[in-house]
Amino acid sequence: MHIGHQHDTPAAVGADAARPDGSRRALRIGLGGPVGSGKTATVAALCAALRDTLSIAVVTNDIYTREDAEFLLRNAVLPPERIQAVETGACPHTAIRDDISANLEAVEDLEDGVGPLDLILVESGGDNLTATFSKGLVDAQVFVIDVAGGDDIPRKGGPGVTTADLLVVNKTDLAPYVGSDLGRMARDAEEQRGELPVVFTSLRAPDGIAPVADWVRAQLAAWTG
Secondary structure, X not given: OEEOOOOOOOOOOOOOXXXXXXXXXOEEEEEEOEOOXXXXXXXXXXXXXXXXXXXXXXXXXEOOOOHHHHHHHHOOOOXXXXXXXXXXXXXXXXXXXHOOHHHHHHHHXXXXXXXXXXXXXXXXXXXXXXXXXXXXXXXXXXXXXXXXXXXXXXXXXXXXXXXXXXXXXXXXXXXXXXOOOHHHHHHHHHHHHOOOOEEEOOOOOOOOOHHHHXXXXXXXXXXXX
């Protein structure tokens, strides 16, 4: 399920697209969202859906641990050398928006070590509705919320919900059990976001990641085109 008239319109732009050697760098897509919304599971599902046709790497962010990276490693979504963990030591905003140096270093290390790459996914540590990525770090942003967090989240807005290039409403299979109204969430999201796309996902469903994977492919097509 998706809303937004431009859900296939690429958000990525071509600024600073070249590496120092003149080759095209990987498209960088950031994934943010509240704690427990399913960011890491979304990254894992995207890797599984795209790894056979694209060269992918991942940077994860946690405050004091490598837990998200270890989840991806346990699930063998990519070879270990394609996963880099950043320990921010502070609010996740710091590493994805304010001082992005650690993430940029991780991205560049991946391109140097296992490149050439088509796509690098940068996952933020769990944060609140104000989390956004620096345009110096990523080319497009995905914001993940889940129905268990309350069906009023889209209405509350915040920069993550209102400005992300793609809003993912995750765990739709839980809606009947937590009293969330998916129709209301869709209407509120459209009111907050206008033409920006929204997709509803359940990663427990067969090919539940498909709408997000399709959006990523559209971004990559624009990037390489």
